Amino acid sequence: MTETDEYGFATRAIHAGQDPDPRTGSVIVPIHATSTYAQDGVGGLRGGYEYSRTGNPTRSALEECLAALEGARHGRAFASGMAATDTALRTILRPGDHVVIPNDAYGGTFRLMDKVLARWGVEYTPVPLADVDAVRAAVRPTTRLLWVETPTNPLLHVADIALLAEVAHGADARLLVDNTFASPYLQSPLRQGADVVLHSTTKYIGGHSDVVGGALVTSDDELDAGFGFLQNAAGGVPGPFDAWLTLRGIKTLEVRMEKHSDNTERVTEALLRHPKVTHVYYPGLPEHPGHEIATKQMRRYGGMVSFTVEGGEEAALRVCSRTRLFTLAESLGGVESLIEHPGRMTHLSTAGSPLQVPADLVRISVGIESADDLIADLLAALS
Structure with missing residues (x-):
C-alpha cells in the first residue's frame, strides 16, 4: 500500500x-x-x-x-x-x-x-x-x-x-x-x-x-x-x-482513542460533581479556556485529565495511593488506567522553576476499562 x-x-x-x-x-x-x-x-x-x-x-x-x-x-x-x-x-x-x-x-x-x-x-x-x-x-x-x-x-x-x-x-x-x-x-x-x-x-x-x-x-x-x-x-x-x-x-489506534475519549468524558463529569475536586483540566469542557480551539483542531478531546483536590498536596497524594483500578505509575496512553502526582513524579524536574506544577494536582490517563468501574474507583479514592 x-x-x-x-x-x-x-x-x-x-x-x-x-x-x-x-x-x-x-x-x-x-x-x-x-x-x-x-x-x-x-x-x-x-x-x-x-x-x-x-x-x-x-x-x-x-x-x-x-x-x-x-x-x-x-x-x-x-x-x-x-x-x-x-x-x-x-x-x-x-x-x-x-x-x-x-x-x-x-x-x-x-x-x-x-x-x-x-x-x-x-x-x-x-x-x-x-x-x-x-x-x-x-x-x-x-x-x-x-x-x-x-x-x-x-x-x-x-x-x-x-x-x-x-x-x-x-x-x-x-x-x-x-x-x-x-x-x-x-x-x-x-x-x-x-x-x-x-x-x-x-x-x-x-x-x-x-x-x-x-x-x-x-x-x-x-x-x-x-x-x-x-x-x-x-x-x-x-x-x-x-x-x-x-x-x-x-492497528487499533482509532478504536482505542474513541473508547479513551468516551470513558474520559464520563469520568470528567463525575469529577466535576465531586465536592472535594476543586478544578478539572480537560479541553472537552465548555468552560476550558482552550475548548473552542480544541474543537476546531481536534477530532475529540482525548484520554487525559488533570484535577486539583481540596486539602493540598497531602490530599492529592492520598487520592493517588487509594485507587485500585487506576494504577499509580508514570506514563500514559495505555489500555489500562493510570494515576500519578506530577509534582512528585513526571514533573519533579520542574520544581523551583517557572514550570513548577501545582502541588495539589493529580493527573490521570483514562484507559478503556468499564467507565462505571473507573468512576467508582475514583469516587472511593476521593471519599
Whole structure:
C-alpha cells in the first residue's frame, strides 16, 4: 500500500508500510532480528540495507506507517520519545539559538532544555502558548524554534497550531508540535502548518504499555535528512521487536482513542460533581479556556485529565495511593488506567522553576476499562 491519501485513518493504520511479505505471504510484517545484511559485492545492498542501526525493514515499515498517519512524506522512529526530542533539538538548533517552549512543558523536555542544551549555548523562554501575544513578545532575532505541546502535559492547555505556525514562519523559525497527548487520530498538526510532529510512541500509538519509543514526522526534506543523519550517527534507534510491537499497537489506534475519549468524558463529569475536586483540566469542557480551539483542531478531546483536590498536596497524594483500578505509575496512553502526582513524579524536574506544577494536582490517563468501574474507583479514592 503506497498511495495512502485516499484511505481513511483506520485503513492507513492497518496497511501503510505493511503489505504482505513478498517472499512468504505473511500478512504481518516480520521481525527482522538481524544486525547486519549480506551484500552482493562491495556496496551491493539488497533493498538498501547494510546495518540495522542505519536501517531495518521492520523499522522502515513503522516509519512509513507513522508518516501516513500524519499525512507526511517522512517518518523516523527512535528508541524513546526523548531520543526523538534530542534529535529534533540538535538538528534544528545551534549554540546561540533561542527556542520558545510551553510554560507547562513535559518535565523531561524541560530537563533536556535546562540541564543539557543550555550548557550547549541554547537559550529558551517558557511562555503560555495559548497567549499568542506573549509568544510574539518572546520571539527574538535568534529564535529558531517554537516548541508546542497541545494539549500540554499536565495542565491540558491548548495552543492554536495554525496561528502559532504563522508566528513561527513570520520569524523564520520552525514550529514543532509534540502530538503525544492527542495522537495522530485526534489531531493533525502538519495539516495546520506545523513543520515537525513529535510523538512518544510509548503512549497512545503503542497503546499497551509494553514498548518504549519515539517518532519525528515531517514533509520537509531537509529536516528529514538532518533527522536521519543524527538518527544514524547518534544511534538512538528502536530494535526490530520494539518497532513490531509499536506497529501492532497502531492497528487499533482509532478504536482505542474513541473508547479513551468516551470513558474520559464520563469520568470528567463525575469529577466535576465531586465536592472535594476543586478544578478539572480537560479541553472537552465548555468552560476550558482552550475548548473552542480544541474543537476546531481536534477530532475529540482525548484520554487525559488533570484535577486539583481540596486539602493540598497531602490530599492529592492520598487520592493517588487509594485507587485500585487506576494504577499509580508514570506514563500514559495505555489500555489500562493510570494515576500519578506530577509534582512528585513526571514533573519533579520542574520544581523551583517557572514550570513548577501545582502541588495539589493529580493527573490521570483514562484507559478503556468499564467507565462505571473507573468512576467508582475514583469516587472511593476521593471519599
